[in-house]
Amino acid sequence: MNAAIGWALAALAVALGYVQWGWRGAVLGVTLTVFWLLLQFNRALRAMRQAAQAPVGRIDSAVMLHSKLKTGMRLVEILPLTRSLGQRVSDSPEQWRWVDAGDDAVLVTLRDGRVSDWALQRAGTARESDAASA
Numbered sequence: 001m002n003a004a005i006g007w008a009l010a011a012l013a014v015a016l017g018y019v020q021w022g023w024r025g026a027v028l029g030v031t032l033t034v035f036w037l038l039l040q041f042n043r044a045l046r047a048m049r050q051a052a053q054a055p056v057g058r059i060d061s062a063v064m065l066h067s068k069l070k071t072g073m074r075l076v077e078i079l080p081l082t083r084s085l086g087q088r089v090s091d092s093p094e095q096w097r098w099v100d101a102g103d104d105a106v107l108v109t110l111r112d113g114r115v116s117d118w119a120l121q122r123a124g125t126a127r128e129s130d131a132a133s134a
Contacts, residue, residue: 010036047079057087057097062104066120069108073115078108 010033017025059065059082068081075096079085086096086108094110103123109116 006036044076047076050083051079051085054084056085057099058084059098059100059106062098062100062102062106062120065098065106066118069106069115069118071115071117074113075110078115 010029013032014026014029017027017029019025021028065081069078075086078096082098084098086098089095089097089107093116096108096110097105098108099105105121105123106118107121108118
């Protein structure tokens with residue numbers, strides 16, 4: 001969800017609560033907003049906890065991850081797909097890499113905290129180009 005939409009809905013809940021039930025309704029709107037924020041925080045912590053228990057940069061299948069990625073995803077949305085923290089490749093642009101057991105890799109580029117593009121790097125292609133250059 002877009003953050004601006006979320007905050008607009010929160011403000012609407014407080015305003016609507018105040019119009020309907022006065023200060024008690026405003027308190028209810030604030031309570032609902034805080035509950036929503038706690039749910040988002042819990043979701044992020046759960047994703048980080050799960051990813052921290054796996055080897056860094058390792059995934060089950062690079063092809064499956066490649067097929068599930070979408071433009072605009074945040075890193076917190078990628079972590080449940082990978083179940084692993086990625087290996088940071090560079091800071092500018094921000095790039096993360098995950099490798100599977102067959103040495104196939106997915107390189108994800110983030111701009112402004114969102115996925116802008118990604119690439120599947122097949123292990124066979126890298127070996128063929130190394131053999132051709134030798």
